[in-house]
Amino acid sequence: MRTECCAMLLAIHTRNLFPTPIAMVDTPEPEARNAALRGIILERRRATPTVHASNDGGWHSDRQLLSWGGPHMTEIVEMAQAVANHHTRGRNGEPVQADWTFIGWANVNGPGEGNLCHYHPGNFWSGTYYVDDGGINADPSLGGTFEMLDPRGAAPAMFAPGLAYAGEGGLGAGATEWIRPRPGLLVLFPSWLQHQVRAYRGTCERISIAFNLRLGA
Numbered sequence: 001m002r003t004e005c006c007a008m009l010l011a012i013h014t015r016n017l018f019p020t021p022i023a024m025v026d027t028p029e030p031e032a033r034n035a036a037l038r039g040i041i042l043e044r045r046r047a048t049p050t051v052h053a054s055n056d057g058g059w060h061s062d063r064q065l066l067s068w069g070g071p072h073m074t075e076i077v078e079m080a081q082a083v084a085n086h087h088t089r090g091r092n093g094e095p096v097q098a099d100w101t102f103i104g105w106a107n108v109n110g111p112g113e114g115n116l117c118h119y120h121p122g123n124f125w126s127g128t129y130y131v132d133d134g135g136i137n138a139d140p141s142l143g144g145t146f147e148m149l150d151p152r153g154a155a156p157a158m159f160a161p162g163l164a165y166a167g168e169g170g171l172g173a174g175a176t177e178w179i180r181p182r183p184g185l186l187v188l189f190p191s192w193l194q195h196q197v198r199a200y201r202g203t204c205e206r207i208s209i210a211f212n213l214r215l216g217a
Helices: 002-011 030-047 074-087 155-159
Strands: 022-027 100-107 114-118 127-134 148-149 176-179 187-190 195-197 206-215
Touching: 002 187, 022 074, 030 100, 030 127, 030 206, 074 127, 074 187, 074 206, 100 114, 127 155
Parallel strands: none
Antiparallel strands: 022 187, 100 206, 114 195, 127 187, 127 206, 148 176, 148 195
């Protein structure tokens, strides 16, 4: 009780340094866009073999999604670049309009499939757009969540497993944070952030578009 009273008397100024920005946007009117993209992606899966990358099972397309994804991909590119510019600054804090190069691919995960822990070297922003969540948002028991690892490593949890930091994101110190997919959700995160996709336990298909934004060609 004495500690709480003392804290109330102190002028506490807290700075959240070295943040990791995770941008999430529920894109407008995703139904028609997702229906078209779902058909295009599943047709491409029937015609081409998987690329072996971070996928643990499932299908990973080639990285030329812009060439075969159709006009709705242009919408996703424009939204992703707008979000990236909103969250990017020059070293003096000034707004920038970066010359982003967009590289994208599609992922289809069925029962028991996911993506192993990885990051995206050579890029500044990476992201995901969810075409079909496979029922995950309505039923969390189906797994398939997007999981991000604390870039500080396990140290905070190793030193004091029962404690966490106050403030936004503090409870995940030394552990992970996750995002549950939902159709039309666009997520951007720094490319150096290690992440993975938990195994999907549903009976449908979890369909997403992943991408990188890098400077120049």
